[in-house]
Amino acid sequence: MTDQVEAVMKLLNVDSPDVRFVGIHGMGGIGKTTLAKLVFNELSCRFEYCSFINDIRELSKGEPTKLQTKLLVDLLCKFPSVSDNEDGVKKIREMLRTKKVLLVLDDVDHTEQIDRLADNSSWFGSGSRIIITTRDKSTIERDPSRKIMQFEMMEMNYYQALQLFSKQAFKEDFPPTDYLDLSKEVISVVGKLPLALEIIGSHLHGKQKDEWKENIRTLARIPHKNVQKKLRLSYDSLEYRSQQVFLDIACFFNNKDKTNAMYMWEACKFHPESAIDDLVSMSLIKIIDHETFWMHDQLRDLGREIVCLENFIDFGKRSRLWEHKEAIAMLKRREVKWL
The missing domain is CATH 3.40.50.300 (P-loop containing nucleotide triphosphate hydrolases)
Structure with a gap:
């Protein structure tokens, strides 16, 4: 820093x-x-x-x-x-x-x-x-x-992220040689957010390689609860329409042109200009080159986890589906009901 x-x-x-x-x-x-x-x-x-x-x-x-x-x-x-x-x-x-x-x-x-x-x-x-x-x-x-x-405050570069993670996981400035690849894999999964690196680095401290590998597999599927809890404070402070726009970007429009999304939100009377201003002000998204939504991976995962928790067992009862296989499965299920 x-x-x-x-x-x-x-x-x-x-x-x-x-x-x-x-x-x-x-x-x-x-x-x-x-x-x-x-x-x-x-x-x-x-x-x-x-x-x-x-x-x-x-x-x-x-x-x-x-x-x-x-x-x-x-x-x-x-x-x-x-x-x-x-x-x-x-x-x-x-x-x-x-x-x-x-x-x-x-x-x-x-x-x-x-x-x-x-x-x-x-x-x-x-x-x-x-x-x-x-x-x-x-x-x-x-x-x-x-x-x-x-x-x-901008995101750290890769070397700074590796150094911060190493201080938490090994109490040293750089990972031991036999843990270097695993450390790099953690950063590729969780990103370069200091909060995430500190929490997960502390969690992995003193653990064996097999435990590291299992934790990395879990993190790739499920965000760490302590990281999500901290990040959710910003989401919870948004008013309803801004929350819905945030979830839409997390599920569908990250790194996508904003044009179609803005038309959709206007049709839903979500006042998208105001909602986008709120999200940018809260550092929850950025607008790249005036036209593309960008959201940090940890925030994207937060949004998708919020949607998953709407119904943890039956994905067909969630407000949004972003996985192709799940969307097709739900459409087929509805086709059967209509027949």
């Missing part, structure tokens, strides 16, 4: 006296939190007041003032009494406006969370740096007055 750390450090430019916001966005599991931690660890020695607030998405489900209190405790080592959101905003603004702070807001999924914790540069002292990580790019674009600089 050295190149990515350097790119974010360049955006932050800690030698500048202004207050800066940098947003790191990308799909779930791609390594945003890891990157933010590396940058935070690199810079924390240069700031007297530092706070890294993990998993804001989850923490926000509780008492709204809990995050505001945590921020003030982390930065000032005081336990202020925060009665409500407005009181929390007032205290943060008054207590931090002369302080040079380094603040990371990790896994933000609503712009209101930024409003409550770091609304604008006037809340903090000269030289402060605020880093925000999010799956949804729109959360850092909604208020232009914040002037949040953006960094898109």
